[in-house]
Amino acid sequence: MKQSALLDHPFGARYAAALPAADAARQDARETLALEGLPGPKREEWRFTPLRGLAKIPFIPAASADDIDVCDLPADVPRFTDAHRIVLVNGVYRADLSDTASETGLTVTEAKTPDHGVDAPLAVLNAAYMSGGVTISVRGVVAKPVHLVSIGAAGAEPAAFHPRLAIAVAPAAKLTILETHHGLPGQPYFSNPVTTISVGTAGVLRRYVLVREDSEAFHLATTVADVAADAKFDAFHLGLGGALVRQEISVDFVGEGAAVRLNGAYALMGRAHHDFTTFMNHDMPNCTSSQVFKGVVDGESRGVYQGRVLVARHAQKTDGQQLHKALFLSRGPQIDCKPELEIYADDVKCAHGATTGELDPDHLFYLAARGIDPQAARLLLVQGFLADALENVDDAVVRDILSGEISGWLMRKASA
Amino acid sequence: MALLEIKNLHVSVGGKKILNGISLALNAGEVHAIMGPNGTGKSTLSNVIAGRDGYDVTEGQVLLDGQDILAMEADERARAGVFLAFQYPVEIPGVTTSAFLKTAINAKRRAEGKPEIDAMEFLKLVKAKQKLLSMPDDMIKRALNVGFSGGEKKRAEVLQMTLLEPRVAILDETDSGLDIDALKIVSEGVNTLRGPDRTFLIITHYQRLLNYIVPDHVHVLVGGRVVASGGKELAEQLEAEGYARYLSAA
Secondary structure, X not given: OOHHHEEOOOOOHHHHHOOOOXXXXXXXXXXXXXXXXXXXXXXXXXXOOOOHHHHOOOOEEHHHOOOOOOOOOOOOOOOOOOOEEEEEEOOEEOOOOOEOOOOOOEEEEEOOOOOOOOOOHHHHHHHHHOOOEEEEEEOOEOOOOEEXXXXXXXXXXXXXXXXXXXXXXXXXOEEEEXXXXXXXXXXXXXXXXXXXXXXXOOOEEEEEEEEEOOOOOEEEEEEEEEEOOOOEEEEEEEEEEOOEEEEEEEEEEOOOOOEEEEEEEEEEOXXXXXXXXXXXXXXXXXXXXXXEEEEEEOOOOEEEEEEEEEEOOOOOOOEEEEEEEEEEOOOOOEEEEEEEXXXXXXXXEEEEEEEEEEOOHHHHHHHHOOOOOHHHHHHHHHHHHHHHHHOOOOOHHHHHHHHHHHHHHHHHHHHO | OOOEEEEEEEEEEOOEEEEEEEEEEEOOOOEEEEEOOXXXXXXXXXXXXXXXXXXXXXXXXXXXXXXEXXXXXXXXXXXXXXXXXXXXXXXXXXXXXXXXXXXXHHHHHHHOOOOOOOHHHHHXXXXXXXXXXOOOHHHHHOXXXXXXXXXXXXXXXXXXXXXXXXXXXXXXXXXXXXXXXXXXXXXXXXXXXXXXXXXXXXXXXXXXXXXXXXOOEEEEEEOOEEEEEEOHHHHHHHHHHOOHHHHHHO
């Protein structure tokens, strides 16, 4: 890589010095990080999401700060009743806040080392300073869903943490997991999770992710998933908060007949920045991937969707769909949408689409003609636009939780 | 004083004159029908009364209880009692019919200084009115008008009218796209709303609807003008003879 693509960043010797000596895996990653740095604006995948602002902040490792004290689950964290609860504070598993009654087939262990190599630049940073996390393994059908709660908090200085999450669904096993990411106000914190997922043959994973970080926080999440033959991976991601958020998800199809849905929605106000970057690596025949992302943007926010679908020569009968829809609530925001199809097979069904627009005047008039004032009408329509995306969430309890989160965002916007 | 009075109304759209001086007085308790061929300004008239943007009123007044409503926003007019049943109700994905109905009912109740409707009362009320219109209960759980058939959309319009109890109800081509059974059900729904405090303006191309909702007055609109007015027999005459003689006169 060219020098010009590098970015000075705070994760060098000063950062490392605050931590105990690194093991071999971390040391390797630190050397790679020293060579490659953080991605600058000249790296195509990071062109729309500049890290300059992040790189200027003198983060310290959250693990080295002794003035961070989180002893309760914040009140605004949604309560997922009848679910196993796993709580991470600054990426570190907290048994005292968690509630995982034993269930046959479900194993939760603390992650100690970054054992799966992931190439993405933020995953290298994660491996260099990996500071906790959990591994969730599932055999058979786990009846109770899992709610993983991540709380970020800084003390007197800005703090960063780099957890590893692993979700392993054995062949024919089933799991539903809701991950919700939150934080406490104060100095900025930087959450840099890496999640590795494997769904075994004919396994089913439903993964729902809510990112509602503090408005000053950074959240750059990298997810890599391997999906085996006849397996289903059904994911929905909701982005509702954080100064700079990127949810990067790449999926490798490693068996025939797998079906993947990656759906999501985001709502941005102020100067918030949210990026969905996806990569569907169709390397097996007869697989389907479907992506629908919807965004609502206001203020001077910026929404990014980059979706790449690669279909190998031998991946015949691939069905790959992607759609991005954006709704502008004012003239200030910016949307960058870049769907890419790269197809080497000749018998495939692939398409992408993108729309952007404002609220439909015909819809507004219809509501007005029923006595609904313009402000309430806009609220109803924006909520409807986002609620429509939730139709893709199969789990009814999760759908209610996410719907409540959308209402919460609309209320924050109304009072902003 | 007429409940709704339209006085010498002139309207242009994009510089083109559509209505050329319409005057009508609708008294409480009356049902008026406006008939006319396509493109004579029937829908323009209903949209202007309801307050849709994009119409240029160059002259005239629309008075509700003697107050000119042309300066009011569409939502204010609706809360004052004007209701437009749309010819083409819009589909709004993601907004459930029930959330929409509750918002509309509460907007009206707030304007009247009443407390918001409670959830149980709302469900009971909607259920009763849906039964009247032979609508399935679960319809209100669906997104507003999304995937509704033509008949279901029109029934949903009448359901809204029944719930909002307007003083002036304008039905814009409510009969279009309805089969005979749906037409009967919709008409019955309208007929149960007829009463001494309310007036109806029924806009239609065909006389068929007027067999079920029998009007007190019929007006023929051609070239943006009312060219004839009469009783219900005028509708029958139009059905038999067509609009030809009015068209040649205009």
